[in-house]
Amino acid sequence: MSARTASVLYDVPGPRARRRYLLAGVLGTLGIAALFWWVVSTLADQGQFDGSLWAPFEYNAVQQRILDGVLATLEVFGLSAAGSLLLGVLFATGRLSDHRPVRAVSTAVVQFFRAMPLVIMIFALYQAVFTAEPMWGLVVGLVLYNGAVQAEIIRSGINAVPRGQAEAAYALGLRKTQVMSLVLVPQAVRAMLPAIIGQLVVTLKDTSLGYIITYSELLYVGKLIASNSDGYPYIPVVLVITPIYIALCLALSGLARWIESRGRRGANRRGASAA
Amino acid sequence: MGIPFEDGNFSLFVRGFLGTLELSALSALFALLLGIVLAAFRVSPVPVLRAFGTGWVMLFRNTPLTLMFFAVTFVLPRLDVHISSFTAAVAALSIYTGSFVCEVLRAGINTVPLGQAEAARSLGMGFGQTLSLVVLPQAARAVLAPMGSVFIALPRNSAVAGAFNVFELFSVQKTLTEKGYAIFAIFFWVALAYLVISFSVGAVFSALERRTAVAR
Numbered sequence: 001m002s003a004r005t006a007s008v009l010y011d012v013p014g015p016r017a018r019r020r021y022l023l024a025g026v027l028g029t030l031g032i033a034a035l036f037w038w039v040v041s042t043l044a045d046q047g048q049f050d051g052s053l054w055a056p057f058e059y060n061a062v063q064q065r066i067l068d069g070v071l072a073t074l075e076v077f078g079l080s081a082a083g084s085l086l087l088g089v090l091f092a093t094g095r096l097s098d099h100r101p102v103r104a105v106s107t108a109v110v111q112f113f114r115a116m117p118l119v120i121m122i123f124a125l126y127q128a129v130f131t132a133e134p135m136w137g138l139v140v141g142l143v144l145y146n147g148a149v150q151a152e153i154i155r156s157g158i159n160a161v162p163r164g165q166a167e168a169a170y171a172l173g174l175r176k177t178q179v180m181s182l183v184l185v186p187q188a189v190r191a192m193l194p195a196i197i198g199q200l201v202v203t204l205k206d207t208s209l210g211y212i213i214t215y216s217e218l219l220y221v222g223k224l225i226a227s228n229s230d231g232y233p234y235i236p237v238v239l240v241i242t243p244i245y246i247a248l249c250l251a252l253s254g255l256a257r258w259i260e261s262r263g264r265r266g267a268n269r270r271g272a273s274a275a
Numbered sequence: 276m277g278i279p280f281e282d283g284n285f286s287l288f289v290r291g292f293l294g295t296l297e298l299s300a301l302s303a304l305f306a307l308l309l310g311i312v313l314a315a316f317r318v319s320p321v322p323v324l325r326a327f328g329t330g331w332v333m334l335f336r337n338t339p340l341t342l343m344f345f346a347v348t349f350v351l352p353r354l355d356v357h358i359s360s361f362t363a364a365v366a367a368l369s370i371y372t373g374s375f376v377c378e379v380l381r382a383g384i385n386t387v388p389l390g391q392a393e394a395a396r397s398l399g400m401g402f403g404q405t406l407s408l409v410v411l412p413q414a415a416r417a418v419l420a421p422m423g424s425v426f427i428a429l430p431r432n433s434a435v436a437g438a439f440n441v442f443e444l445f446s447v448q449k450t451l452t453e454k455g456y457a458i459f460a461i462f463f464w465v466a467l468a469y470l471v472i473s474f475s476v477g478a479v480f481s482a483l484e485r486r487t488a489v490a491r
Contacts, residue, residue, distance in 0.1 A: 115474075209341055
């Protein structure tokens with residue numbers, strides 16, 4: 001530990017503290033190794049690493065089904081991401097409208113859908129409207145819920161844009177709609193991009209609710225594979241599916257970090273040239 | 276508007292409501308405990324523990340909640356672990372929410388300026404005093420608002436448990452739908468129950484925020 005990583009919680013360690021940390025480190029490593037070994041040996045004792053349980057994954061048909069499941073998940077995610085961003089912008093501007101009724105309605109809608117459990121909404125939509133196409137029940141539910149959350153994110157972004165921006169735009173003779181769509185929303189979206197993509201990760205994770213309404217996304221496909229194969233390989237399926245979800249989510253948050261660093265670089269450059 | 280609360284439907288609804296409350300309260304407790312332990316790992320001076328905390332949070336924050344429920348429901352029986360689906364649901368929810376609690380706590384501790392601890396130490400305070408009198412009270416204030424949104428999300432997330440053999444409000448919605456009542460009437464009542472829970476939790480947290488607020 002160097003002084004650089006000094007934390008608010010503890011001082012830079014002296015020789016005795018360093019020895020204590022080393023001891024804690026060794027004990028911690030042993031503990032974690034023991035935990036890991038326990039998990040693996042429990043799985044092995046129950047025969048979960050037997051070749052026969054993992055054999056299904058060697059078939060092309062099963063691999064194809066997993067791939068189809070990933071694609072179905074991504075399809076729902078793409079549609080709901082686009083829809084929720086659109087709805088988010090719409091309701092964010094609605095909540096900032098000059099007209100009282102528009103404001104009231106947008107506020108009520110946003111607050112309602114933000115407080116609703118997604119499962120309840122998706123199940124009601126599936127039972128009432130989309131009995132034949134679970135995909136659209138899932139997409140509409142995701143769009144309504146995430147749209148409401150994105151609306152709040154974008155609204156706080158718009159509120160954070162300096163007042164002078166809107167005043168300057170009005171002074172140049174732009175209309176209300178133009179000020180919003182050309183000046184405020186682009187800056188708000190850019191400033192709130194990390195939060196927006198964070199919510200998109202939540203959207204991606206929530207596509208797995210399609211499992212409940214029997215939409216054949218990744219998790220449901222996994223369940224089908226596990227329940228139709230010899231020996232019911234639920235654990236191998238979970239061990240295969242979880243990394244796929246984690247990789248998708250990490251890819252999306254990696255994208256967020258990349259865009260954020262790019263945005264900051266651009267802002268710095270512009271700031272420098274303006275000064 | 277309303278479902279006919281006839282032949283025991285009302286007591287069904289009340290049982291579901293209590294099920295949601297029980298599940299959420301227990302999971303909130305365990306998530307808080309797990310989150311505190313994980314946050315302690317993540318800010319500890321021991322690199323191994325920090326790495327473990329980071330890895331754990333990365334793993335469980337990026338796993339869908341439905342997949343966690345799926346895992347505890349179908350994986351544990353394969354390992355000869357037989358626990359009730361309620362216990363399994365509490366485990367899944369607490370592990371999922373615990374990582375979010377950890378992130379909130381860590382962010383809260385990071386908001387306390389380094390100078391505060393340095394000033395406390397230069398006044399002669401020991402480690403325990405610095406932590407309990409200076410750092411944690413300030414971190415707690417910064418943590419309340421984001422912690423509120425984590426614990427408002429928890430009862431909403433608990434609805435997924437209804438799909439995995441736990442009796443709560445989502446199960447009520449499913450049962451009444453199967454009995455053939457109007458779907459949007461059922462939705463109205465279940466939604467109302469969730470709104471009541473959300474607003475109560477929200478009210479508790481905003482009261483806490485008001486009590487701990489300081490003029491800056």
